[in-house]
Amino acid sequence: MAMHRQQQQQKQQQQPCGKAGEQPLVSDAEQPILNTLISVRNRLAALKKDRGNYYRPNDIVGLYNDTLEQVRLLYGVRKSENHDNIMFKNRIDSVLDECFQLFSLFYLALGKSKEIPATYVQLVSIKQNIEMLKESGIYTDADLEPFRTRLRDIREIADNEASNEESDEIYMARPELKLVFLRLSQCEKELGELEENTRIISDELLPIYEELVHIRRRLTTLSLLPHESLGDEARAFQKRLIEIDDTRVDDQFVSAETGEVAEGQTQIVGLLEECFDRLHDLMAEGSTVPKDMLPVYDRLMEIRLQLEKLLLTSRWTLRETDLWSYQVQLQDIDALRKNGQFKDSSTGEPAPQQAQAALNFLLHKCYNLLYKLLSSSEPVAETLMPVHNQLRTLRRCLLEVKKYGGPLSARDLYPYQMKLSSIDNLRVDGKFLDDEGHVPEGQGIVMSLLNECYDLLYELMATEIDE
Numbered sequence: 001m002a003m004h005r006q007q008q009q010q011k012q013q014q015q016p017c018g019k020a021g022e023q024p025l026v027s028d029a030e031q032p033i034l035n036t037l038i039s040v041r042n043r044l045a046a047l048k049k050d051r052g053n054y055y056r057p058n059d060i061v062g063l064y065n066d067t068l069e070q071v072r073l074l075y076g077v078r079k080s081e082n083h084d085n086i087m088f089k090n091r092i093d094s095v096l097d098e099c100f101q102l103f104s105l106f107y108l109a110l111g112k113s114k115e116i117p118a119t120y121v122q123l124v125s126i127k128q129n130i131e132m133l134k135e136s137g138i139y140t141d142a143d144l145e146p147f148r149t150r151l152r153d154i155r156e157i158a159d160n161e162a163s164n165e166e167s168d169e170i171y172m173a174r175p176e177l178k179l180v181f182l183r184l185s186q187c188e189k190e191l192g193e194l195e196e197n198t199r200i201i202s203d204e205l206l207p208i209y210e211e212l213v214h215i216r217r218r219l220t221t222l223s224l225l226p227h228e229s230l231g232d233e234a235r236a237f238q239k240r241l242i243e244i245d246d247t248r249v250d251d252q253f254v255s256a257e258t259g260e261v262a263e264g265q266t267q268i269v270g271l272l273e274e275c276f277d278r279l280h281d282l283m284a285e286g287s288t289v290p291k292d293m294l295p296v297y298d299r300l301m302e303i304r305l306q307l308e309k310l311l312l313t314s315r316w317t318l319r320e321t322d323l324w325s326y327q328v329q330l331q332d333i334d335a336l337r338k339n340g341q342f343k344d345s346s347t348g349e350p351a352p353q354q355a356q357a358a359l360n361f362l363l364h365k366c367y368n369l370l371y372k373l374l375s376s377s378e379p380v381a382e383t384l385m386p387v388h389n390q391l392r393t394l395r396r397c398l399l400e401v402k403k404y405g406g407p408l409s410a411r412d413l414y415p416y417q418m419k420l421s422s423i424d425n426l427r428v429d430g431k432f433l434d435d436e437g438h439v440p441e442g443q444g445i446v447m448s449l450l451n452e453c454y455d456l457l458y459e460l461m462a463t464e465i466d467e
Helices: 002-014 031-049 057-080 091-109 116-136 141-163 167-173 175-199 206-222 231-246 265-285 291-317 320-334 353-375 385-404 410-424 443-462
Strands: none
Touching: 031 057, 031 091, 031 320, 057 091, 057 175, 091 116, 091 175, 091 320, 116 141, 116 175, 116 320, 116 353, 141 175, 167 175, 206 231, 206 265, 206 353, 231 265, 265 353, 291 320, 291 353, 320 353, 385 410, 385 443, 410 443
């Protein structure tokens, strides 16, 4: 008994706990599953670091199917232990989440963006962005539209997959659907709450609300700049806020047509007062970030610059799996917050409001850049991406020649003919193959680009002049 108790204590020390140590331990029946999932995660991490070779679809898909078998076993264990409630979480759920995020990035890199595994990391990113918008309360309907559109697309993909399975056994046959539907429902619910807040603002007040959102965001951006460079723009915002405030009648915004109090007072007045508060803090304090917060600030600034650079060069340099390191870094920084606030490490007290605004702004900016990179992923396998990029460049050149080139001779068009012919000659039996003779994802997109380039070239050749 004493030895058994000692083993249990050792196991408890090895298990990371949730808040105040409340996270349940991994049971003996779950332990082999956890060990297997950790092994899968490590293998995926090793594959991710291998930049000398293209990812092999059979390796990734095979490993994914093996992982699904472990998920089925986990569901069976949880059911037998009466832990099949979706609220039950322990370390195995955290490792499983990391595995599915990594698999999702691999599927995007393979060009399988329309398949269920590829949607998981996008849902994680969408939820992170929605939660940041909810915390700040600073958003317009236009900010929500990209997430609304993408969730609609993912819902269609998930529903189509689910319709192909027997309803009684769907989650055992396709356990990944349970995880995706759970995250999808969470995102849709939280998005609906944000939409409701903007929906109750009257059409007359909407332009004022959108302008205040712009001012509020700009004030946060200004907080990142040196204090001496704020003067003119800060004073201009102060003047504009006073003008907006002066349009109120008895402290309320009223309809110009009916003279009645317009709907959305709480949102507009609250945002107006927040803008005044932030402006006052900015002009008084400048862009001061406490010394204890500077490492977090510098780290966020570095991540932001790296992600912005990737956004410019992603078509040529990005492997979707490269985004995993940024996701982990941002989650680590996010975990430093308590109730949405960064704490001063020396005092344990919340950092000053101006510093809070700057750090939360940067964190949200990084999450948003990460989502943009994920959502911009083309459904083309990385083995086919060089051909895809060459054809995009060639198409752009031909469009520019068509627009500005004027009459061209056969000699002028010869380099374009040669390049297009060299790309076309890469096909085998009408398809582009990878180094192992497999047909990679994205054939339809690449063939569409190839045909468009031929059409543009023939159009230019039809108008060529004699030399």
